[in-house]
Amino acid sequence: MRVPAEPAHLTDRDANDTSPLMLGDLPPLVHLPLPGRKGRALLDSLARLESPAFTARRARREEKSGAAQDPIVWAEARGSNVLDADGNRYVDLTSGFGAASVGHAHPKVVAAIQSQAPRLLHALGDLHPSTGKIGLLERICALAPIENPRAVLSLTGSEAVETALKTAVLATGRPGVLAFEGGYHGLSQGPLAACGYAASFRQPFLEQLNPHVDFAPWPSEQASVEGALADVAAHLNDDLGAVLVEPIQGRGGVRVPPPGFIAGLADLAHEHGALLIVDEIFTGFGRCGAMFLVDEYGVEADLLCLGKSLGGGMPVSACVGRGKVMAAWGDPSGEAIHTGTFFGHPLGCAAALATLDVIAEEQLVARAERVGEAFATRLRQVPGVVSVRGRGLMLGLELQRDVMVATRALLEQGYLALPAGAAADVLQLVPPLNIDEALLEGFCQALTQVLA
Numbered sequence: 001m002r003v004p005a006e007p008a009h010l011t012d013r014d015a016n017d018t019s020p021l022m023l024g025d026l027p028p029l030v031h032l033p034l035p036g037r038k039g040r041a042l043l044d045s046l047a048r049l050e051s052p053a054f055t056a057r058r059a060r061r062e063e064k065s066g067a068a069q070d071p072i073v074w075a076e077a078r079g080s081n082v083l084d085a086d087g088n089r090y091v092d093l094t095s096g097f098g099a100a101s102v103g104h105a106h107p108k109v110v111a112a113i114q115s116q117a118p119r120l121l122h123a124l125g126d127l128h129p130s131t132g133k134i135g136l137l138e139r140i141c142a143l144a145p146i147e148n149p150r151a152v153l154s155l156t157g158s159e160a161v162e163t164a165l166k167t168a169v170l171a172t173g174r175p176g177v178l179a180f181e182g183g184y185h186g187l188s189q190g191p192l193a194a195c196g197y198a199a200s201f202r203q204p205f206l207e208q209l210n211p212h213v214d215f216a217p218w219p220s221e222q223a224s225v226e227g228a229l230a231d232v233a234a235h236l237n238d239d240l241g242a243v244l245v246e247p248i249q250g251r252g253g254v255r256v257p258p259p260g261f262i263a264g265l266a267d268l269a270h271e272h273g274a275l276l277i278v279d280e281i282f283t284g285f286g287r288c289g290a291m292f293l294v295d296e297y298g299v300e301a302d303l304l305c306l307g308k309s310l311g312g313g314m315p316v317s318a319c320v321g322r323g324k325v326m327a328a329w330g331d332p333s334g335e336a337i338h339t340g341t342f343f344g345h346p347l348g349c350a351a352a353l354a355t356l357d358v359i360a361e362e363q364l365v366a367r368a369e370r371v372g373e374a375f376a377t378r379l380r381q382v383p384g385v386v387s388v389r390g391r392g393l394m395l396g397l398e399l400q401r402d403v404m405v406a407t408r409a410l411l412e413q414g415y416l417a418l419p420a421g422a423a424a425d426v427l428q429l430v431p432p433l434n435i436d437e438a439l440l441e442g443f444c445q446a447l448t449q450v451l452a
């Protein structure tokens, strides 16, 4: 049977008509079983067409958790709501891997894309750039807490990290990278080598990965900062060109380091002639209640990697570096030895500029701090929640119940949340920064039922 690309009740609707469903800030409305009939038919196609890795992962997770792990198929999303192919409505506490910090399809972001698309859909990257690319570079360099900043735009987080790693080699002449156990920086080959999230991700490709990468242990928030820095110091050597770190490990399980750790790392790196690359792809743009955590920690990164939220749902990323460090790119041969067809894409730049406006106008940085604190306090009162950690609206919960089973039960109550940590033992909550607080209360009630 051929499956229509979109269910009829969605395609028949006028794109501007939000009245029947009013997606945005609505509570869940879900009919079991999940996925429904249309979703199952679409998933059958998917299983035939997509890399078997994803189907195998689902099967393995189902076996491990004892609960079905079939996904739902997203058909529409607006604000904090997602609608699946069967018309079920969910509240999204994933922000689509942290990218929809201003909510899905924010009207200002959509309007910016709509106005940009007919004017200039694609330009000539770094050769004949677009107005939007230059506008976005101005905004990013004005925002980034970096001395005399210069930036390279790209599409994905992995690409931003790759730019930073290459910059460090050019600037220091040293191949060594120190990263952290549990850290996640993307899976293209440069970042993968420094991805401490799980050795199994690197293992099949080891022979093609940078062999000069070492991993230091990641300290817990309660660890002594002196001890944690001493552990790092044991991994430093004269080959080291870069220390690569997330200010809070996101995918690794919302793991917050002890106060002073990132600042201490900057000192250690600099004492050894290495650069500090801070990966704020997940934590940046207000997610953790600060525009950037490096600001809050009082750390000046040599290179800062940005992505996810920046594009408001479009793929846009950036590596911003100190002028002195980025100057290394001017050396080689006058060639643009690091570029990409779609880097600085006009649609992405338009979306990013609108997203930065929304973050400012809706005061989302301060809101994330205030709402995140209240949400964390409320979550601590839910029986069966063992611990709540994180900052702003990046929270990680340890539960008395298996997290994968709890995630599935929450989905069936209409709440989208993801397990984090290599052992999938942390429930990660990263809702849009402008989510209605009533929906967070609804989530707490659903979680109470799930853990009862």
Ligand SMILES: Cc1ncc(COP(=O)(O)O)c(C=O)c1O
Binding pocket: 097, 155, 156, 157, 158, 159, 161, 184, 185, 186, 187, 246, 250, 251, 279, 280, 281, 282, 283, 307, 308
């Ligand atoms: C901290 C961090 N860095 C880098 C990445 C990679 O980004 P992308 O998946 O866009 O390549 C991620 C993605 O989750 C991330 O959380």
